[in-house]
Amino acid sequence: MRCGVQPFKAAQNVPCRSFTKPTEETFMIAILQFDGVSLPHLHQFLEQGRLPGFARLRGRGHWYSLQTPVASWEGATYFTLYSGRGVEEHGIYFPFMWSAAEQRVRPQDYYPAPEPIWDRIGNVGRRSLVIDPYEGREPKSIKGKALGGWQFEHKVTLHRWAVPRSLDRQLERRFGRPSLVEEVYGRPSTQHLFKMRNRLLGAPKRAAEVAATLLSEESFDLVWITLSSSHIAGHWFLDPSRLPQDQLDAGMKTDLDATLCDAYAAVDEALSRIVDVLPLGTDIIMLSPSGMGPNATRTHLxxxxxxxxxxxxxxxxxxxxxxxxxxxxxxxxxxxxxxxxxxxxxxxxxxxxxxx
Incomplete structure (x- = not known):
């Protein structure tokens, strides 16, 4: 079934779902990030039966609304989420920030980031499996395995790195290299839109495959997997009517209109597979630290x-x-x-x- 849907930005009112796989002992925490979710569309797709995995989990756990800095400091969200520190402590609030000393704008990587939870617990010997933390940097003291830019590369938010350094090359021999998802301001061509659509729909499967492989080989105390196809799909396909209609025939329009729904469904399928391979007793938190809504920025003007x-x-x-x-x-x-x-x-x- 196809579903129709409304460039876009993060918004408030983000979901969090938690539950525990039943067993006698709990020994792992898994954070599964269904990123950049539009709640109205999420509920619509649930009602249409397009997200069966999420629907099953929803019936087993508890639903919470999260407090998030996204309302005032959109770019602070992920650094606060990973570290537990507010923007007033870490000071990172946007991918590009003003350097008063230099009187110029610098990328956020120029500034020190707060210590993420996987580095913090690594300092005391706890092991983590981390895949594609959105805007996350290469870990410094993690114990375990970590990948950045694995599902897809992004020039600003998902850079390529691996811990150990050879891990990505080993996995690429089995699963192939990640694609590059490009976001460029301006009027996109039909070819560019369909290339983006195809790459976003194929990306979540890469996370599920690697998670299944690594979880079968060793144990971890923390699993943190971010699925960002839903986020980038929201930037471009939340309102398909804003796309250049003169380039599209009826079939193309149908496919692009369904891209957001199809991206959510691909994430849902990957999440279901990841949940299936988690050890019994795992405490699972599924969350979206920011939502998605119309972008009112005028910075390009x-x-x-x-x-x-x-x-x-x-x-x-x-x-x-x-x-x-x-x-x-x-x-x-x-x-x-x-x-x-x-x-x-x-x-x-x-x-x-x-x-x-």
């Missing part, structure tokens, strides 16, 4: 707004001739697919520096 404000000032000529203005004019003149190709060819560090 800022250069034009500043130029309009300065146009009647004596500095107008100098302002419009500045290198930054030339860069923005060049950016606006290039098709989104070409800019995506350039970003793909550059190392992540260079891409982030240019973006900031």
């Amino acid at each position: 800022l250069p034009g707004m500043l130029q309009a404000v300065l146009s009647e000032k004596s500095v107008a000529k100098n302002a419009t001739r500045a290198a930054g203005n030339s860069l923005w004019r060049l950016r606006a003149a290039l098709p989104a697919d070409f800019r995506a190709w350039v970003a793909r060819a550059l190392p992540d560090r260079i891409t982030l520096e240019i973006t900031s």
